[in-house]
Amino acid sequence: MRAGFLWGLAWRSAWNRRFTLALTVCSIALSTFMLLGVERVRTDLRSSFSSAVSGTDLIVGARTGSVQLLLYSVFHVGAATNNIRWSSVEALERLRGVAWVVPLSLGDSHRGFPVLGTTPAYFEHFRYGEQQPLALREGQRFKDLYEVVIGAELADQLGYRIGQRIALSHGTGEIQFGADHSDKPFTISGILARTGTPVDRTAHISLQAMQALHVDWVAGTPLPGMRIGAEEARSRDLQPRSVTAALVGLHNRAAVFSVQRQVNRFGDEPLMSILPGVALDELWEVVGTGEKALLLMSGLVALVSMAGLMSVILAGLNERRRELAVLRTVGAGPWQVLALLALEGSVLTLAGMALGIVALAACGLALNPWLQAHFGLTLHLGQTTPLQWLLLAGLLAAGWLASLLPAWRAYRLSLADGLSPRT
């Protein structure tokens, strides 16, 4: 018997049961979609998390926990317990091996988005993801004292345009009455391109502007009866006295531990320095339980979908017993019946997997802007992880085995069925 005839028979038989089979294909597609999707989200969640900062060799701050320092300096979450003196920043710059120092001053906010006071060097040296530098989507860096450069998400969420004037507020909460800096409004000079990192949610101003905002403040409140206007503040001494933290770049990464030791033994005030990568890993240890939960979910989805696949195929077999029996009595050998079922199983599984992958790609394309805007998460659907390949292979194997099991049953049953019809 020619293989072409068997193919044709498999096709005609499948077409005859196309509605049931379409359901099977859809269920396989759904499984594929879920498995690959969850794995993709998991991977990209981690990478988008760990891409928050790169190219920085050390982060320096007052003595605290390394995770806490990372949280407030990079993720702008929480508050520093202590600041570091400006003289210490200057001392850092003089350390041997240090290429650049970018001071960071935090504590203010704009409608819940953090405000970061820094130097123009920030735009030169800050890197995220794969050593990518910051880029301006529109406008330019801050030049004037009262100019601000805002992140893409902040701009998009609040609908801000270049040249618009905004007021910053003291503290990191939503707007607080009596504690805002509305007397010194800022003009938006630039909007940064999207990075998928906390930078997108941040308003960047100069250290001097940060100083000017607080020139008439003491201990977190405005000095009563001593308001200094925006223009008057320009003439004051705006040299910052302290900053929250500093990013440090080295000429040679090999020197990182020696510089770290020097910082940690700094004489004038207690300082600590952390390696961003190490601290990110520590932080991931803390928040990574969510990742493990996702992984567990992937596993359960895989299990359920494979069991579903097998039950659909087994249920289909009962409706096919008669058909297989007829085939056996007109001379189809058991191996041909086996081949027929295995062929159908693998084609169905492959079709379902292909459909699932296409659906995932389509969904990814459609949802990526939304995910980016709301979760700062970029799905890299074009990339594959080793686990994804493993999952695909597992699905294919399960689909194939799920079709072989009924094939084996049919192998045993079909002839006896055929000659003494019970169905």
Add this chain to the structure above:
Amino acid sequence: MAGALLEVKDLRFAWPGSAHDCLDIAALQVAAGETVFLHGPSGCGKSTLLSLLAGVLLPQSGRVALDGVDWGELRPAARDRHRVDQVGYIFQQFNLLPYLTALENVLLPCRFSTRRREAAARSARSLRAEGQHWLGGMGLDAAVSDRPAHMLSVGQQQRVAAARALIGRPGLVIADEPTSALDEDRRDVFLDLLLSACAEAGSALVFVSHDRRIAPRFGRQVSLPAINRAAVGMQAVA
């Protein structure tokens, strides 16, 4: 009767786990081209005997030979091949693959058996014409032959099944109560057509039914309880 097409000798068969023999037959022979009516009450082992004749089941002892070949001496794959080469089978119902046309159903044995295909080709027609010839022999016209099997009436389906059993002229046609789903008129027409088609093909016919009224139309009548020595014992127990 050494030249018999089908030869049963000292057959004993018991279902696995059963203490009693189901069948115990000293001898049964069917000559080439002979038509045999096999009858007996329900549950007397008619279908089991057919399975033994077709080599689907093997006896615990004794010999069942078709065309001089003992089923018990063949390996499973060879039994499958010998069966499709030599036996056409008609069930009570559900004989056809519903998604194939009547003609494609008829041609199925030729797809799986080289001998049947060559025998069909020897009639100097195309395979398709040969299929239509047997459909015509069973009283079905060309319009029916390209219709999907699931659109045919039960009577038409049984005729297609008969045409399928006869294509390639196998030595033996086994029919297991093929008329039980038909009313009396259609049953008689079906029998007429089947018997004349078997005569044309030169195939022997073993026809099982509990309906004794049609028995006279066959060359020989065999009562299974009469030849089954196991049945006597069973009745004695009962």
